Every structure is written in structure tokens, then in C-alpha cells.
Amino acid sequence: VRPFDVLVASHGPVAASLLAAAEMICGSASRAAAVSLEPDDSPESFGERLTSVLDPQRPTLILTDLNGGTPHNVACALARRGAAIRCIAGVNLGLVIEAITSDEELDDALVERLVTAAREAVVDASPSVAAHR
Amino acid sequence: VRPFDVLVASHGPVAASLLAAAEMICGSASRAAAVSLEPDDSPESFGERLTSVLDPQRPTLILTDLNGGTPHNVACALARRGAAIRCIAGVNLGLVIEAITSDEELDDALVERLVTAAREAVVDASPSVAAHR
Numbered sequence: 194v195r196p197f198d199v200l201v202a203s204h205g206p207v208a209a210s211l212l213a214a215a216e217m218i219c220g221s222a223s224r225a226a227a228v229s230l231e232p233d234d235s236p237e238s239f240g241e242r243l244t245s246v247l248d249p250q251r252p253t254l255i256l257t258d259l260n261g262g263t264p265h266n267v268a269c270a271l272a273r274r275g276a277a278i279r280c281i282a283g284v285n286l287g288l289v290i291e292a293i294t295s296d297e298e299l300d301d302a303l304v305e306r307l308v309t310a311a312r313e314a315v316v317d318a319s320p321s322v323a324a325h326r
Numbered sequence: 327v328r329p330f331d332v333l334v335a336s337h338g339p340v341a342a343s344l345l346a347a348a349e350m351i352c353g354s355a356s357r358a359a360a361v362s363l364e365p366d367d368s369p370e371s372f373g374e375r376l377t378s379v380l381d382p383q384r385p386t387l388i389l390t391d392l393n394g395g396t397p398h399n400v401a402c403a404l405a406r407r408g409a410a411i412r413c414i415a416g417v418n419l420g421l422v423i424e425a426i427t428s429d430e431e432l433d434d435a436l437v438e439r440l441v442t443a444a445r446e447a448v449v450d451a452s453p454s455v456a457a458h459r
Contacts, residue, residue, distance in 0.1 A: 204347035206339065207419060214337035214391060217365070232350070258347060258419040260449045269451050283447035285418040286340060286391040304450050312445040315416035316393045317437050318402050 197277075197299035198251045199225040199292045201284060202243060202268050203258035205232075208284075215289040222293040224251070230264050240267045252277035252299040254292055254307075256284040279304050287314030330410075330432035331384045332358040332425045334417060335376060335401050336391035338365075341417075348422040355426040357384070363397050373400045385410035385432040387425055387440075389417040412437050420447030 199222070201208035208227035216222055226246045230239045247253055255272065257265035260282035272278035279299055281288065288311035297303045332355070334341035341360035349355055359379045363372045380386055388405065390398035393415035405411035412432055414421065421444035430436045 203343075204350050204419070205343060207343040207347050210336075210338060210340040210343040214340050217337050218392075218395070257451075259351075259423075260420075260447060260451065262351070262419075265451065272452060279450075279452040282449045282451050283418045283420055283444075285416045285444075285448075286337070286395075287393075287416055288448070290392075304452060308448055308450050311416075311418075311448040314393060315414065315418075315421070315441055315444040315448075317412075317441050318390075318393065318398065318415050319405060319412040319437060 195224065195293070195296055196252065198248055198253040200243070200246060200253060200255045201225075201227045201289060202230075202255055202264040203227070203284075204230050204262060204264060207258050211284060211286055211289045214286055215293055219290055219294055225293050228264070236263055236267050239263065240271065243267060243271060247271065247275070247278075249275065253279075254299055255280045256288060256292060257282045258284055281308060281311070283311065285311055285314055287311055328357065328426070328429055329385065331381055331386040333376070333379060333386060333388045334360045334422060335363075335388055335397040336360070336417070337363050337395060337397060340391050344417060344419055344422045347419055348426055352423055352427055358426050361397070369396055369400050372396065373404065376400060376404060380404065380408070380411075382408065386412075387432055388413045389421060389425060390415045391417055414441060414444070416444065418444055418447055420444055
């Protein structure tokens with residue numbers, strides 16, 4: 194059982210789509226949710242929605258779509274107030290899969306492994322590159 | 327003007343969501359499209375849909391959600407048959423933004439820069455890490 198919650202936060206439905214795709218591949222995930230910034234949201238209204246799905250009793254990993262974007266900035270502001278919130282920007286499907294299937298404690302080592310996994314999931318698979326190998 | 331087309335290919339609506347989010351941030355993009363693998367798709371039906379949006383007269387960059395997933399495998403199979411198709415797996419929002427706003431030729435150097443940009447977009451922004459800097 195994963196000892197932390199996973200939230201994916203994004204511009205529009207990126208977060209919900211990534212979580213649904215990860216569940217299409219890995220099966221249904223408990224204690225994982227998606228929060229979308231809609232065009233008529235303010236940072237405040239988005240922050241209220243993000244707060245409403247945060248369980249203050251649980252360590253929480255927030256995966257955001259873009260460093261410097263509103264979903265990320267709001268998540269980081271919450272993380273500065275909450276003791277056990279970690280944020281990783283630049284989420285891709287590989288990162289969501291690694292996060293929801295983890296069963297480790299949400300500590301520095303896990304965050305570092307997840308960042309590495311997300312980066313290594315970015316692969317140039319062009320035929321010309323493969324031919325050079 | 328970008329001298330190549332951009333296709334985003336994914337499980338379900340990840341691709342369309344990422345493209346819509348990138349356009350929410352950067353403005354509308356021409357010659358960019360999203361193709362989704364639906365639960366009732368076969369690799370063949372998905373490949374037909376991907377082929378139908380490919381313009382064989384144009385170099386095309388296909389961004390896929392997951393190395394080894396069906397959207398990626400089908401895109402790579404098309405790339406092996408098409409001269410001017412490049413594939414990068416592990417798409418995140420930063421990569422879509424970099425790709426649709428590029429105005430360079432789709433060559434090895436650009437693909438390498440885009441891979442680097444996508445990896446560098448994955449950032450641990452947790453407060454405890456920031457405090458250590």
C-alpha cells in the first residue's frame with residue numbers, strides 16, 4: 194500500500210487525462226486525484242480546490258504540468274505551508290505510473306528516484322538514432 | 327513558421343489535453359494535432375488514424391506518452407516507413423510547448439535539444455529541497 198497520496202495538478206484536463214491513462218495501464222489507483230486549472234479559475238479558486246482534496250493527515254506528492262505555471266505555483270505555495278507535501282514539475286505518463294505504483298515512504302530518496310525516472314522516460318526513439326546504435 | 331508538423335499521440339485524451347494546455351499558454355498552434363488510442367482501438371485502427379493526420383509532404387515530429395506503449399510503438403512503426411518522421415517518447419507539457427513554438431529544421435540537433443528541454447522540465451520543487459540550496 195502506498196504510504197502517501199498522489200495529486201496531479203495541471204492546466205485544464207492534462208492531469209485527469211494522465212491519471213486515467215495511468216489507470217488504463219496499471220489498473221485503478223486509490224488515493225490519487227487530479228485537479229484542473231480552468232480558464233475562469235483564479236489562483237485562489239484553484240488553490241481552494243487543491244486544498245479541498247489534500248488530506249492533511251497524509252504525506253502528499255503533487256505532480257504539476259509546468260514549472261512556473263499557475264498550478265505549479267499554487268501547489269508550491271501549499272507545500273511551503275504543509276509539512277509533508279512534495280512537488281515535482283514536468284509530469285509525464287511515466288512519472289504518474291511510477292508514483293501511483295510506489296509503495297515507499299515519500300522522502301528525499303524517493304523524490305529523487307521519481308525525478309530520474311521521469312527524465313529517463315523522455316527518449317528519442319527516431320529510426321535514424323536507433324540506426325546509429 | 328515551423329518547418330515541420332507536430333503530432334501528439336497517447337493513451338486516451340492525454341495528447342489532446344497537452345496540446346490544448348500548450349495552446350492555452352502559447353496561443354493557437356497551426357499544423358499540430360493530437361491522436362488518442364481509445365479503449366476499443368486496435369493497433370491497426372490507431373495506426374490508420376495516425377496515418378490519416380500525417381502529411382507525407384512534411385517532416386513530422388511525433389511526441390508519444392510512453393516508451394513501449396501502443397501509441398509509441400505504432401508511431402515508431404510509421405517512422406520506420408516514413409523518411410522524415412521523428413519520435414520522442416515521454417511527452418510533457420514543456421516538450422509540447424517547445425515543439426510547437428520551434429521554428430527550426432527537424433534534424434538531429436533539434437531533437438536532441440527538445441529531449442534535453444523535456445528532461446530539464448522535470449524539477450523537484452519541494453520546499454525541503456529549495457531550503458537546501
